[in-house]
Amino acid sequence: MPTATNAQIEQIFREHYGRAVAVLTRSFGSIDAAEEAVQDAFSTALERWPATGLPPSPAGWIITTARNRAIDRARREASRADRHLAATLLDTPDVESQEHAVRDDHLRLIFTCCHPALATSAQIALTLRLLGGLTTAEIARAFLVPEATMAQRIVRAKGKIRDAGIPYRIPPEDQLPLRLRAVRATLYLIFNEGHSASETSQLIRTELCDEAIRLARLLALLMPDDAESWGLLALLLLIDARRASRVGADGCLVILSEQDRSLWDRVKIAEGQTIVRECLEANQPGPYQIQAAINAVHSDALFTGAIDWPQILVLYNQLITFEPTPVVALNRAVAVAEVEGPGAALILVDELQLGEYRMFHAIRADLLRRLDRRSEAVAAYEAAIALTKTDAERAFLQRRAAEVK
Amino acid sequence: MKQYLISLYQPDGPGRPDPEALGRIMRDVYAIRDELKAQGAWVFAGGLHDASTATVVRVRNGETLITDGPFAEGKEHIGGFTILRAPDLDAALEWGRRYAAATTLPVEVRPFREEGPS
Numbered sequence: 001m002p003t004a005t006n007a008q009i010e011q012i013f014r015e016h017y018g019r020a021v022a023v024l025t026r027s028f029g030s031i032d033a034a035e036e037a038v039q040d041a042f043s044t045a046l047e048r049w050p051a052t053g054l055p056p057s058p059a060g061w062i063i064t065t066a067r068n069r070a071i072d073r074a075r076r077e078a079s080r081a082d083r084h085l086a087a088t089l090l091d092t093p094d095v096e097s098q099e100h101a102v103r104d105d106h107l108r109l110i111f112t113c114c115h116p117a118l119a120t121s122a123q124i125a126l127t128l129r130l131l132g133g134l135t136t137a138e139i140a141r142a143f144l145v146p147e148a149t150m151a152q153r154i155v156r157a158k159g160k161i162r163d164a165g166i167p168y169r170i171p172p173e174d175q176l177p178l179r180l181r182a183v184r185a186t187l188y189l190i191f192n193e194g195h196s197a198s199e200t201s202q203l204i205r206t207e208l209c210d211e212a213i214r215l216a217r218l219l220a221l222l223m224p225d226d227a228e229s230w231g232l233l234a235l236l237l238l239i240d241a242r243r244a245s246r247v248g249a250d251g252c253l254v255i256l257s258e259q260d261r262s263l264w265d266r267v268k269i270a271e272g273q274t275i276v277r278e279c280l281e282a283n284q285p286g287p288y289q290i291q292a293a294i295n296a297v298h299s300d301a302l303f304t305g306a307i308d309w310p311q312i313l314v315l316y317n318q319l320i321t322f323e324p325t326p327v328v329a330l331n332r333a334v335a336v337a338e339v340e341g342p343g344a345a346l347i348l349v350d351e352l353q354l355g356e357y358r359m360f361h362a363i364r365a366d367l368l369r370r371l372d373r374r375s376e377a378v379a380a381y382e383a384a385i386a387l388t389k390t391d392a393e394r395a396f397l398q399r400r401a402a403e404v405k
Numbered sequence: 406m407k408q409y410l411i412s413l414y415q416p417d418g419p420g421r422p423d424p425e426a427l428g429r430i431m432r433d434v435y436a437i438r439d440e441l442k443a444q445g446a447w448v449f450a451g452g453l454h455d456a457s458t459a460t461v462v463r464v465r466n467g468e469t470l471i472t473d474g475p476f477a478e479g480k481e482h483i484g485g486f487t488i489l490r491a492p493d494l495d496a497a498l499e500w501g502r503r504y505a506a507a508t509t510l511p512v513e514v515r516p517f518r519e520e521g522p523s
Contacts, residue, residue, distance in 0.1 A: 117494060164516045165407045167493035175495075 004049040013042050016059045017133025018218075022109035023063055023102060025168060028070065031112075031130065031158055037066035037073075044069065107170045107222050110215075114183040115166050122157035123186045124193075129154055131218075132211045142193065142208050180223065184232045184288065187216050191236050196390060209240050227282045231289030234275035238295035241268035246392075253396035261302045269299045290319040309338035326352045330360055333367075342370040358387035362397060369404050377404045406490040408448060408517040409497040413510045415484030417456055433507035441489055441500070448488040456482035484510070488517075 004012075017038065024034035041062050055061040113126040128134045128142075140150035160166065171179040194208025216233040223229050245263035248254050276296040279289045294315045301307045316332035330352055337345035346367045354360035365380035381401035388394050422430060441447035459474030459482075475482050487504065491497040497514050505512040 115494075117498070163518075165491075165493040165497070167495050171495075 003051070003053050006046060006050070008054075009042075009045050009049055012054070012058045013038070013045070013062065014133040016062050018109065018131035019059060019102060019106060020062045020066060021130050022105040024066055024070075025109060026105050027067065029168075031161065033070065034066075035130070037070040038062065040069035040073070041066040103222055104170060106218070108168050110183055110219065110222075111171055111179055112161060112166060112168055114179070114186045115161070116179070116182050117164065117166060118157055118160060120186070120189065122153055122160075123182070124190055125150060125153050126157050127186055127215065128190065128208075128211065131215055134207075134211065138207070142205055180226060180229065183219060184216075184229060187212050187219065188232060188236075188288075190215070191239075195239065206243070209236075209243070212236055213240060227279050227284040228286040228288050230275050230282075231279055231286060231292045234272045234279065234292035235288055235295060237268045237272035237275070238292060238299055241265040241272065241299065251392055251395055252399060253390075253392040255396070256298060257307065264299070264302055266302070269302065272296060273299060285318065285322075287319060287322045290315055290322065294319070307338075309335055313339050326354050327357070327359075330354060330357075330363060334363060337367060337370070342367040346371065356387070358384050358393075361387065365397075365400070369400070374404050377401075406492060407497075408488060408490055409494075409500075410513075410515045410517065411487040411489065411497070411501050411504055412483045412513045412515070413485045413504060413508055414481045414513065415510055416481050417479075430508055434504070437500070437503050437507060438487070441487070446490045446500075448490060450485070450487040452485040453483060481511075 020038045020041075021031070021034045024037055025031050028034050028037070044065055045062070049055075109130060110127075113130055114123045118126070124143075125139055128139045129136065134142075136151050136154060137147050139154075140147040143150065170176075190208055191212035194205040194210075194212065213233070213236050216229070216236050220226070220229045220233045241264050242256070242259060244265070245259035245261070246254060254260075272292065273296045276289070276292050279285075279292070294312055297308050297311050297315065313332070313335040316328070316335050320328050320332055330349060333345040333348040336348060346364070349360070349364050349367060352360065361380050361384035365377050365384055368374075368377035368380055378401055381397050381404070385394055385397045385401070388397060421427070438447060438450060456475040459476070461472045461474045461476050463470040463472075487500075489497065489500055491500065494514070494516070497516075501512045501514040504510075
């Protein structure tokens, strides 16, 4: 049997954390008790596995050990409530091996973490903590807040789940579309947080992207008939495939059309494009699928050497019927600029009320630059620079502004 | 069963619905109450006079201090509430949704700390 290092054990627990907490929360009726039990199992694994090697099924071992530790603890502490818990645990049939039961528990935990009664920031923190198995310290680092703040956010969210009686269940059919939308939005936000990386915390933020993709994959596998969840997974894969080419060696952002395509991740692109094709066949279009399709067309440039802008514009025309928002209109204008020219795009952009949004100024600046309206372009670049929060983006905008001057 | 407080938040001052609309709202609200009662979920409900009729009482160093209310400044105050029993937050939110739809007011759903006598 292979021996196990502490790092390996940590990795295994992180991988199976969500599944274990999900199953145990149902048996214990308490997220805190489930987490505590998994933590106990982790301590036991650290003691035993280096000597004994990995058990044949680490996931099963974690859940069984966690449950036994919880029973021990309840007997030892022997308060009335705990004795009741111990009785419940002993009565619980061993369902870990039943895949469909685990699937349902996993979904219960996902929907509970992303319940709309919780603030978005709490949904994100809980999802990363309970499903992703990230530590509170890691989540705090990723969101650039003090660890105590993040710890309090998680405690408060778990308190609301318990005290307000947020149910641990898969929503009924009539609520499912709305609740799924909330889950997808949370995963997308986690990805975006990682994607808009500032260099100071590059590593942990890359981990956020990986975690968002892992959870999006989990969601799609758990809800295989939900085309939008597949669309989300494809979208994240296709955006993430360009991760290595987004920032140049000089720390400056590289825009899509100027990226070194040889750095694109072909495996992720292939998977993303395959999912997009399958979504097209399923024919239940939605905003994530269309955004994935737009990114699939962008990725095609890897093979064709050119971006099919007319096709992208067609897709944006579809997207805007699903999401008639100023941000979508702004992104559509970028495609209009390529198909009909920067003048036509600028007319569209100038109608939008997006003065607080840095991309509005950045895109406007680019259109003005291409129309050779230099002083207006510089003013727009400066407005974008004032709103940007990442060094890479600032470096890019400053360079462009200097070129126009 | 848990107990939840459903509070209806009403804008202060004028802008109240006309008598006909108010009649319709009250009919809808009573219909929800009848349904709650039929399901054994109803605990208590009441409508309140304007927030301008509220008075705040404090005791400091043994002395009573009475001031004109309401306690919290704001443009909206509780105009009425219902206390109900529900198995979980989702069920309570569904009742809340129905009150919000009937009254067109925002509704706050808040759990009681202890389960009351059933």
